[in-house]
Amino acid sequence: MDVDTxxxxxxxxxxxxxxPGAPELPWWVADPRTVFELDAESLAAVRRRVQRSLRGGPDRVDWELRVDDAFEETIARCAQPRAPGDGVWLTPRMQALYRALRAAGNAHTFEVWVGGELAAGLVSVTIGRAAMLESMFHRVPHAGNALVALTLEALAGGGCALCDIQTATPHTLRLGAVQIPRAEYEARLRVAVYG
Incomplete structure (x- = not known):
């Protein structure tokens, strides 16, 4: 499948x-669709929720956000099972898809570094002013939450209009993700992609 497709x-x-076993890579839709809003009020709410999640954790951590510094390592870590017995979502053909999109300038990794070490990373696909956050890993407590907050702020600061995470989990909803009807999502996506 080529990049334009x-x-x-x-x-x-x-x-x-x-x-597993699908002859071609399956493509899906979700209804409702889950997004993080990127307005100032929503970003502040996410930041407050992340700060609350840090209570009882380290007194101070210097989270450093980098973009595309560790693309291959982020892909490799996202491809590992999260727990024994878990399946692997980021399969070799998904990895190939992200590499092809990166070569075209449409896939990026957002990474949190602590003390010069990669603590968490996520893969994002971007088209126009839309960002689709695809897969994430973390190896330091609380780094995943910090990564979400910092990534959303970076996307908003860069002019992104829509941040999609496809489907909700209890954790993303606690952080501030919202579910919207598929029709509303597709209308917002058209504006973000085509202006």
Missing amino acids: ILGLYAQGLFPMDE
Whole structure:
């Protein structure tokens, strides 16, 4: 599948999720769709929730956000099972898709570094002013939450209009993600991609 076809599918509101044994990479839709809002009030609320999650943790951690410094390591870590017996979502053909999109300038990694070490990372696909946060890992407590807050602030500061995470988890909802109807998502996506 070429990059233009992949970007066209994303622009229609689809997202890839591999299945064992599927002859071709499956593409999916979600209704409702889950997004992080990028207005100042929503960003401040996410930051407050992340700060609350740090209570009882380290007194002070200097989270450093970097972009694309460790693309391959982030992909590799996202491809590892999260717990024994878990499946692998980021399969070799998903990794190949992200590498192709990166070569075209449409895939990036956002990374949190602590003391010169990679603490957490996520893969994002970008088209126009839309960002789709695809997969994430963390190896330091609380680094994943810090990464979400810092990434959202960076996206908003860069002019991003829509931040999609496809489907909700209890954790992302606690952080401030919201669910919207598919039709609303697709309308907002068109504006973010095509202006």
